[in-house]
Amino acid sequence: MSSTPLKVAVTGAAGQIGYSLLFRLASGALGDRPIELRLLEIEPALKALEGVVMELDDCAFPGLAGVKIGSDPNEIFDGVNLALLVGARPRGPGMERGDLLSANGAIFTAQGKALNAVAADDVRIGVTGNPANTNALIAMTNAPDIPRERFSALTRLDHNRAISQLAAKTGTPVTEIKKMTIWGNHSATQYPDLFHAEIAGKNAAEVINDQAWVEDYFIPTVAKRGAAIIDARGASSAASAASATCNAARDWLNGTPADDWVSMAVVSDGSYGVPEGLISSFPVTTSNGDWSIVQGLEIDDFSRAKIDASTAELAEERQAVTELGLI
Numbered sequence: 001m002s003s004t005p006l007k008v009a010v011t012g013a014a015g016q017i018g019y020s021l022l023f024r025l026a027s028g029a030l031g032d033r034p035i036e037l038r039l040l041e042i043e044p045a046l047k048a049l050e051g052v053v054m055e056l057d058d059c060a061f062p063g064l065a066g067v068k069i070g071s072d073p074n075e076i077f078d079g080v081n082l083a084l085l086v087g088a089r090p091r092g093p094g095m096e097r098g099d100l101l102s103a104n105g106a107i108f109t110a111q112g113k114a115l116n117a118v119a120a121d122d123v124r125i126g127v128t129g130n131p132a133n134t135n136a137l138i139a140m141t142n143a144p145d146i147p148r149e150r151f152s153a154l155t156r157l158d159h160n161r162a163i164s165q166l167a168a169k170t171g172t173p174v175t176e177i178k179k180m181t182i183w184g185n186h187s188a189t190q191y192p193d194l195f196h197a198e199i200a201g202k203n204a205a206e207v208i209n210d211q212a213w214v215e216d217y218f219i220p221t222v223a224k225r226g227a228a229i230i231d232a233r234g235a236s237s238a239a240s241a242a243s244a245t246c247n248a249a250r251d252w253l254n255g256t257p258a259d260d261w262v263s264m265a266v267v268s269d270g271s272y273g274v275p276e277g278l279i280s281s282f283p284v285t286t287s288n289g290d291w292s293i294v295q296g297l298e299i300d301d302f303s304r305a306k307i308d309a310s311t312a313e314l315a316e317e318r319q320a321v322t323e324l325g326l327i
């Protein structure tokens with residue numbers, strides 16, 4: 001393992017997710033390698049961010065090699081190996097993700113360009129800020145010199161939510177649930193697919209053996225969990241989103257176990273009929289910082305319709321940001 005610190009940029013670092021994410025990263029969520037944090041915020045939030053940095057200092061984290069803050073992406077992204085793009089306008093009560101497209105498009109255009117100009121050659125970019133898939137598409141398109149495979153949008157929170165629901169339903173530890181898949185968009189159209197998942201080594205759909213539960217409870221509970229949390233908390237999920245952001249980055253950099261896979265929204269190569277170029281969630285394995293889409297899964301008519309509906313929404317979002325001139 002390299003002892004040179006991994007340079008990790010976090011945008012929106014003074015926000016809700018940032019307040020959980022920074023402390024997880026600094027305490028070793030990505031592994032034993034020390035990290036240097038590069039924190040990007042808008043000018044008015046820098047004072048609050050200074051307070052968060054005081055708290056990071058006060059934790060005396062052994063693995064935190066340095067912290068730099070600022071509002072200029074060209075300075076903050078300089079030489080970064082990992083960029084976690086969290087900063088965006090979050091959804092409030094009654095808002096759909098479409099409302100966020102134009103509000104957030106400009107942010108991801110500028111950040112894509114800055115990453116293209118100054119990030120390290122090995123940079124990996126994870127987008128958490130919503131609408132995450134399309135924000136990642138905007139950043140990727142505005143960073144033509146960075147390989148497209150280096151961009152990913154977060155569907156790991158949905159993946160974790162799906163695992164948790166299956167664990168609760170079957171009384172099984174979460175560690176026994178493997179090969180969960182989220183397909184499509186990080187939105188209410190996403191398709192949490194348990195037909196290839198395993199519970200203690202057995203096919204999850206066969207263990208559950210209750211299609212009505214899958215259709216009427218499992219899928220909507222996972223897909224609408226974000227809205228349920230906003231409704232209950234009056235603010236969108238933050239600690240769980242930070243946790244999933246760490247899980248996704250750790251697995252991307254360090255690899256997935258041989259008997260499992262994870263869900264990541266990555267650029268489609270046309271696999272499973274998902275239109276080429278969309279950033280859509282797939283089952284993936286990772287190794288040495290690279291991902292590959294798990295191939296050869298059988299997709300029945302029920303799953304096909306669900307995947308198609310979510311990817312159609314992604315194609316509409318792509319069309320909308322094309323018309324806005326963002327890509």
Ligand SMILES: NC(=O)C1=CN([C@@H]2O[C@H](COP(=O)(O)OP(=O)(O)OC[C@H]3O[C@@H](n4cnc5c(N)ncnc54)[C@H](O)[C@@H]3O)[C@@H](O)[C@H]2O)C=CC1
Binds near residue numbers: 040087241
């Ligand atoms: N993909 C996922 O699973 C999830 C995504 N989210 C999304 O994550 C995003 C952040 O959520 P919160 O932390 O709760 O929001 P927040 O509003 O608490 O924090 C966002 C921060 O981003 C900053 N920001 C805005 N424009 C920026 C820019 N151009 N550069 C740098 N920073 C900028 C704001 O000043 C603010 O501090 C939202 O878009 C939210 O919808 C939230 C939960 C789950």
Ligand SMILES: O=C([O-])CC(=O)C(=O)O
Binds near residue numbers: 090091
């Ligand atoms: O739903 C939202 O706006 C926040 C989010 O992405 C989630 O919790 O999955």
